[in-house]
Amino acid sequence: MHQDPLFPEWSPDAGEDPDRLAELRAFDELGVVARRYRSSAAFGRLLDFVIRMRGLSPYNAALLHLQKPGATQVRTAAEWRALGRRVRAGAQPALLLHPGGPLRFVFDIADTEGPPVAAPERGAVSPAERLRATVEQARRLGVDVVGPLLGPEPRGRLRRGEGDAAFTLSLEEGPPETQYAALIYELARFLLGHLGPCDACGAEARPPADDISGRFEAGAAAAIVCGRAGVPTEAGAFVRGYLQNFAEAPEMSLDRVLAVAGRIERLGRASRG
Numbered sequence: 001m002h003q004d005p006l007f008p009e010w011s012p013d014a015g016e017d018p019d020r021l022a023e024l025r026a027f028d029e030l031g032v033v034a035r036r037y038r039s040s041a042a043f044g045r046l047l048d049f050v051i052r053m054r055g056l057s058p059y060n061a062a063l064l065h066l067q068k069p070g071a072t073q074v075r076t077a078a079e080w081r082a083l084g085r086r087v088r089a090g091a092q093p094a095l096l097l098h099p100g101g102p103l104r105f106v107f108d109i110a111d112t113e114g115p116p117v118a119a120p121e122r123g124a125v126s127p128a129e130r131l132r133a134t135v136e137q138a139r140r141l142g143v144d145v146v147g148p149l150l151g152p153e154p155r156g157r158l159r160r161g162e163g164d165a166a167f168t169l170s171l172e173e174g175p176p177e178t179q180y181a182a183l184i185y186e187l188a189r190f191l192l193g194h195l196g197p198c199d200a201c202g203a204e205a206r207p208p209a210d211d212i213s214g215r216f217e218a219g220a221a222a223a224i225v226c227g228r229a230g231v232p233t234e235a236g237a238f239v240r241g242y243l244q245n246f247a248e249a250p251e252m253s254l255d256r257v258l259a260v261a262g263r264i265e266r267l268g269r270a271s272r273g
Contacts, residue, residue: 193206
């Protein structure tokens with residue numbers, strides 16, 4: 001599994017988003033351990049875990065899986081104390097990224113004792129709202145989202161734009177879930193660099209090794225974003241089908257899949273206030 005250094009000559013900018021800074025510090029070295037996810041079975045377990053741990057960023061979910069693959073609910077010791085539970089003596093913490101941190105030590109609920117606690121609730125966001133927010137932010141990146149298609153182009157085709165738009169994405173008319181899934185897959189291709197560079201939005205040219213690798217890499221990022229949003233996606237189904245039929249994942253960059261999935265999630269939150 002090919003792994004690029006994420007930002008080999010990166011230096012922090014004072015105006016950079018703190019979540020982004022934390023990710024860049026931590027995952028330059030992800031390629032050292034990514035080979036453990038080379039097998040389809042191992043990659044599938046990681047994918048399931050990252051999707052399930054919706055309260056963490058994709059990066060932090062992957063970090064947690066490296067250390068505690070059986071974790072179900074993690075908090076800091078102080079957060080557990082506030083809920084009336086205490087960390088057992090000798091429990092080993094997991095290290096996660098923390099904006100402005102650089103690290104946060106968390107414990108799984110299995111490492112604590114005390115009264116039962118409910119899993120944290122996450123506010124429900126409709127696919128229509130996610131679609132609206134992500135489209136708005138995509139346009140700020142230079143991706144003009146239009147539709148429905150007037151010609152025979154396949155659904156969700158992303159192409160070089162005209163005028164001020166770097167790219168144009170045409171979505172077929174349909175339910176918000178279908179449009180959202182198509183949008184996320186095409187944004188993944190765009191931000192992974194499969195379609196060439198976009199200086200305005202920081203996407204560099206990274207052509208995939210072949211068509212299957214490109215579909216899998218973008219599909220994995222889309223599967224994470226859509227899975228955590230509770231939206232079915234054809235791209236995710238392709239990834240699952242590949243993992244079931246082949247012993248190893250195709251050539252891809254795991255660190256970039258996680259980076260792009262996290263970035264797309266942040267796009268969907270940016271407009272909701």
